[in-house]
Amino acid sequence: MPSNSESNPYKVIYEEARKTAAEAEMIESVMTHISEQFTKCFQINDLKADLTKRVAMLEKRVEMEGLKVCEIEKCKKDITQLQDVIMSTTNKNNPRAKREFSLHEKLHRGRKYTLSQETVEYLKNPSFNNWHWEPNEMLCLLEHMYYDLDLVTYFNINPIVLKRWLLCVQESYRNNPFHNFRHCFCVTQMMYGMIYLCKLEDKMSKLDIGILMTACICHDLDHPGYNNTYQINARTELAVRYNDISPLENHHCAVAFKILSNPDCNIFANVDKETWKQIRQGIITLILATDMARHGEILESFKQKVDNFDYANEEHVAALKMILIKCCDISNEVRPMDVSEPWVDCLLEEYFMQSDREKAEGLPVAPFMDRDKVTKATAQIGFIKFVLIPMFETVAKLFPSIEDCMVKPLRDARDYYEELKQMDDAMAERKKAEALALKKRP
Ligand SMILES: [Zn+2]
Numbered sequence: 001m002p003s004n005s006e007s008n009p010y011k012v013i014y015e016e017a018r019k020t021a022a023e024a025e026m027i028e029s030v031m032t033h034i035s036e037q038f039t040k041c042f043q044i045n046d047l048k049a050d051l052t053k054r055v056a057m058l059e060k061r062v063e064m065e066g067l068k069v070c071e072i073e074k075c076k077k078d079i080t081q082l083q084d085v086i087m088s089t090t091n092k093n094n095p096r097a098k099r100e101f102s103l104h105e106k107l108h109r110g111r112k113y114t115l116s117q118e119t120v121e122y123l124k125n126p127s128f129n130n131w132h133w134e135p136n137e138m139l140c141l142l143e144h145m146y147y148d149l150d151l152v153t154y155f156n157i158n159p160i161v162l163k164r165w166l167l168c169v170q171e172s173y174r175n176n177p178f179h180n181f182r183h184c185f186c187v188t189q190m191m192y193g194m195i196y197l198c199k200l201e202d203k204m205s206k207l208d209i210g211i212l213m214t215a216c217i218c219h220d221l222d223h224p225g226y227n228n229t230y231q232i233n234a235r236t237e238l239a240v241r242y243n244d245i246s247p248l249e250n251h252h253c254a255v256a257f258k259i260l261s262n263p264d265c266n267i268f269a270n271v272d273k274e275t276w277k278q279i280r281q282g283i284i285t286l287i288l289a290t291d292m293a294r295h296g297e298i299l300e301s302f303k304q305k306v307d308n309f310d311y312a313n314e315e316h317v318a319a320l321k322m323i324l325i326k327c328c329d330i331s332n333e334v335r336p337m338d339v340s341e342p343w344v345d346c347l348l349e350e351y352f353m354q355s356d357r358e359k360a361e362g363l364p365v366a367p368f369m370d371r372d373k374v375t376k377a378t379a380q381i382g383f384i385k386f387v388l389i390p391m392f393e394t395v396a397k398l399f400p401s402i403e404d405c406m407v408k409p410l411r412d413a414r415d416y417y418e419e420l421k422q423m424d425d426a427m428a429e430r431k432k433a434e435a436l437a438l439k440k441r442p
Pocket residue numbers: 183187219220290329
């Protein structure tokens with residue numbers, strides 16, 4: 001250590017590094033290597049940036065191509081519709097000619113349907129004829145209901161998401177004879193009608209109205225066309241998954257929330273956590289309430305509340321919502337005979353499909369599904385008398401306004417099918433007598 005004094009300040013002696021040529025070479029090589037690594041690092045970063053840019057561009061292109069495909073599909077549908085309209089307008093007796101959608105408007109104003117005031121009003125009526133509308137028209141009518149009930153504003157629903165959600169729901173219904181997208185539409189339209197008829201908007205929260213409508217739309221999603229009894233007896237995947245407890249209804253519900261789990265289809269994406277919880281719980285309760293195995297229990301619970309009904313009581317409102325979705329689910333017979341009767345054929349077709357399969361698989365067959373035992377009249381009378389009329393009469397206690405347009409048509413339908421049964425019986429008697437007479441002939 002050098003000494004430090006005034007005459008001899010701190011002295012630092014620099015000693016020339018004595019490097020050998022080999023050491024110098026090694027240092028230089030290390031330095032070169034480090035510099036190369038730095039350069040590579042920078043190059044990788046550049047490459048990364050370039051790749052990100054290219055991926056973004058590719059994603060954009062895929063999106064654009066996807067949109068093009070959608071547009072082409074839409075155009076195809078429009079052309080088919082246009083052909084249908086041309087066909088129907090050339091035949092004035094065809095009820096389709098009376099369609100109130102303006103296709104001209106649709107094609108020339110960004111393919112938007114225009115609903116006439118008459119249609120808008122008619123849509124609120126329980127006698128609405130569902131058979132006059134094509135699936136994409138029904139989508140548009142459902143969309144209208146969400147706007148009309150102010151649900152789009154209340155839940156802050158993105159209009160494109162609403163369209164996409166409805167499309168996705170439609171695609172998730174199978175082409176069963178009965179449990180199909182048209183049935184979903186009918187149930188929802190009846191709920192929409194009841195909301196007006198019973199002035200539910202004045203009595204219930206917007207949240208409840210949204211839950212009721214959405215539960216209706218989702219209530220039979222991905223129905224396989226075979227009921228719970230079949231699922232349980234055949235030990236299907238659904239029955240195993242849900243331990244024989246309302247396998248179908250649990251499945252419809254799970255599919256509903258699977259659809260909503262896609263951000264592109266989540267109409268409730270903009271609600272807060274607490275509201276989402278209430279929506280989810282509300283929809284689950286309502287879809288599960290559509291299992292007819294729980295009919296007695298749910299009706300009884302509502303009956304106990306109806307005479308002292310209190311809209312401030314959560315339990316009362318919950319029971320009402322359950323009974324409302326049940327009413328709508330089995331409300332075909334409330335509609336005029338020309339609308340409701342084809343549904344009976346659809347239901348029997350689905351029942352027969354099941355009973356045929358049950359026979360083939362050696363499973364028990366319910367008599368009401370057996371094509372050898374049931375007729376349209378016998379199928380209907382018991383159901384209308386013992387299920388529909390008692391339930392709708394109970395609801396009419398709370399909403400007398402449904403008496404004329406819902407309960408009365410049910411009584412008329414009962415009388416119609418009782419007459420039909422008498423005719424069937426007379427016909428059977430005649431056939432029996434004829435067969436006997438033939439036998440007696442020598
Ligand atoms: Zn249903």
